[in-house]
Amino acid sequence: MCKLRDTVRGAQTILYLFGFAATTTWSDPGESTTRPAGQVAAATSTAIEGQDFTVPGVGMAFVWIDALKSWVGKYEVTNGEYRRFNADHRSRPYEERLLDGDRQPVVYVTHVNAIAFADWMTAQAKAAGGLPEGAMFRLLTGDEWTAIAACGDERKYPWGNEWPPTFGNYDTDTEFDNYTIEGYTDNSVVSCNVEDSGRNPWGLFGVGGNALEWTTEKNEHEIVVRGGSWYHFNRYTLECTFRSSYHPEIRFESLGMRLILAR
Numbered sequence: 001m002c003k004l005r006d007t008v009r010g011a012q013t014i015l016y017l018f019g020f021a022a023t024t025t026w027s028d029p030g031e032s033t034t035r036p037a038g039q040v041a042a043a044t045s046t047a048i049e050g051q052d053f054t055v056p057g058v059g060m061a062f063v064w065i066d067a068l069k070s071w072v073g074k075y076e077v078t079n080g081e082y083r084r085f086n087a088d089h090r091s092r093p094y095e096e097r098l099l100d101g102d103r104q105p106v107v108y109v110t111h112v113n114a115i116a117f118a119d120w121m122t123a124q125a126k127a128a129g130g131l132p133e134g135a136m137f138r139l140l141t142g143d144e145w146t147a148i149a150a151c152g153d154e155r156k157y158p159w160g161n162e163w164p165p166t167f168g169n170y171d172t173d174t175e176f177d178n179y180t181i182e183g184y185t186d187n188s189v190v191s192c193n194v195e196d197s198g199r200n201p202w203g204l205f206g207v208g209g210n211a212l213e214w215t216t217e218k219n220e221h222e223i224v225v226r227g228g229s230w231y232h233f234n235r236y237t238l239e240c241t242f243r244s245s246y247h248p249e250i251r252f253e254s255l256g257m258r259l260i261l262a263r
């Protein structure tokens with residue numbers, strides 16, 4: 001069953017697809033003289049297996065996930081992080097609710113944008129001190145995404161097998177419609193700051209809620225996105241295995257990304 005505003009969103013998405021061409025402004029935070037000093041101090045220069053890693057210059061946090069032998073973004077990519085790559089990016093308001101805060105997940109990004117951002121991250125990290133041989137930032141595969149949602153077991157939902165949720169930012173309010181999740185509230189009407197999006201047992205936030213996440217997986221001519229979001233309330237859309245797919249140049253208010261650093 002779809003919500004009425006799912007249909008409305010589809011119409012909006014087409015407008016965004018044809019009304020706003022993707023624009024990319026290349027910048028180089030690694031060379032910036034206005035970079036906040038704290039972000040440099042927090043960063044390590046090289047990713048070391050078995051240890052969490054903060055990307056130099058950009059300041060993005062990654063968690064070592066032993067099951068994947070890779071580092072996975074602790075949070076969804078934020079507006080602030082994405083604007084290091086494209087200073088002009090704006091995650092437009094939804095029904096006058098702001099989505100553009102520096103620590104809210106970046107949305108209104110196409111799959112093409114997401115890949116370009118990952119490539120830029122790889123170049124930044126290499127220039128700032130080197131990555132492990134052959135390592136690069138990219139979107140997660142479907143299997144990798146399922147692994148970080150289920151945290152090594154076969155749980156039905158990111159929080160476990162029981163209903164309702166115990167963490168995560170989903171649609172629990174009635175501001176835009178009459179749908180809620182009985183027995184659960186998260187106090188966020190739209191996307192929340194990534195730190196507030198719910199931590200899973202592997203130490204990753206917002207897996208399954210807050211923003212949908214682009215992956216590398218294809219579904220014919222579309223790209224698979226994973227998880228639910230602040231827009232979702234239906235049980236099946238909150239399951240670890242839930243998939244939807246979109247044209248790679250589409251963008252809308254609840255679709256963002258998470259990166260993995262892998263060989």
Ligand SMILES: [Ca+2]
Pocket residue numbers: 169170171172173186187188189190230
């Ligand atoms: Ca919510």
Ligand SMILES: [Ca+2]
Pocket residue numbers: 076206207208209210211212213227228
């Ligand atoms: Ca998410």
